[in-house]
Amino acid sequence: MANFELNAELVQKILVSPTLAIMRFVPIGWQLPDFKAGQYGVLGLPCSAPRIPTADPLPCDNPDKLIRRAYSVASSPEVKDYVEFYIALVESGELTPRLFALEPGDKVYLGKKFTGMFTLADVPDRKNIVFVATGTGLAPYMSMIRTDLECNTDRKFAVIHGARHSWDLGYRSELNGFKRLCKNFEYLPIISHPEEENGRWAGETGFVMKLWEEKRLKDSWGVEPTPENTRVFLCGNPLMIKAMLEILEKEGFKEYNRRDKTGTIHVEKYWA
Numbered sequence: 001m002a003n004f005e006l007n008a009e010l011v012q013k014i015l016v017s018p019t020l021a022i023m024r025f026v027p028i029g030w031q032l033p034d035f036k037a038g039q040y041g042v043l044g045l046p047c048s049a050p051r052i053p054t055a056d057p058l059p060c061d062n063p064d065k066l067i068r069r070a071y072s073v074a075s076s077p078e079v080k081d082y083v084e085f086y087i088a089l090v091e092s093g094e095l096t097p098r099l100f101a102l103e104p105g106d107k108v109y110l111g112k113k114f115t116g117m118f119t120l121a122d123v124p125d126r127k128n129i130v131f132v133a134t135g136t137g138l139a140p141y142m143s144m145i146r147t148d149l150e151c152n153t154d155r156k157f158a159v160i161h162g163a164r165h166s167w168d169l170g171y172r173s174e175l176n177g178f179k180r181l182c183k184n185f186e187y188l189p190i191i192s193h194p195e196e197e198n199g200r201w202a203g204e205t206g207f208v209m210k211l212w213e214e215k216r217l218k219d220s221w222g223v224e225p226t227p228e229n230t231r232v233f234l235c236g237n238p239l240m241i242k243a244m245l246e247i248l249e250k251e252g253f254k255e256y257n258r259r260d261k262t263g264t265i266h267v268e269k270y271w272a
Helices: 135-148 172-181 208-213 216-221 238-250
Strands: 008-017 020-027 040-046 066-072 083-088 107-110 128-134 157-163 185-191 230-235 265-267
Touching: 020 107, 040 083, 066 083, 066 135, 083 135, 128 135, 128 208, 128 238, 135 157, 135 172, 135 230, 157 208, 157 216, 172 185, 185 208, 185 216, 208 216, 208 238, 230 238, 238 265
Parallel strands: 128 157, 128 230, 157 185, 230 265
Antiparallel strands: 008 020, 008 107, 020 083, 040 066, 040 107
16 A cells, blocks of 8 residues: 655646656645745655556556655745746656656656755855756756846856757746846857758757857956855766866866855766
8 A cells, every 4th residue: 555645746847848847836735945046856656657668568566556756856845835847857767757758637756755955055156157057957057047047237157958859958938038137147058960950950059168268258248257256066977077177177177066055066976
């Protein structure tokens, strides 16, 4: 017998691409907890829940087993009606093929506590902020931007987002909207496989490290990001994080140490 409750309902599902989805969930009979932008929550489904047909087959020895995974929240903590996640399909995975099989009205398990240290809490108000992400590593930044971005102030923000294809650049329209409205906000998307595009891609090609090394933020901000004026956040593919750390450390940036509150690079370590 199952010892868990499916306590939330899917109310919106937006397929960014066949392997990327934005999903919004509403709690059933309880209130979303307070949390900080950048933290993560837990979603779950029973082993008996259906998987999408294209997913790799996996045995289900215990139909009552709850499969749970942590996902960064993309919505702002100021939004109390729903919680939003940006999720990538892993066809060999246990949970995401089941999440992608959901339709609005279907129920899931949603943890009642959100947690995590990847937030703006330790960033001084006067420091500029650069968010570097690949794939769904963008999710915690969307929560932070939706919560903490103040347009047209002296404090500068930037998002550098890398993906394989242009259609994998989730939230592109919203981020371009922030760029148009906020003179202190820059959005730099880049794709790594332009040869696979259905049409001509006129944007940047390569990897996120290229945009940093070419000093594209100095061009748009009018000032170069340095350890003295900027904090850098890294979230996504471990290879990207490793490469960015090497580049940044050569420029005098150091990974943030929560014990003594020193450093200028904030890293989200998990990856699925």
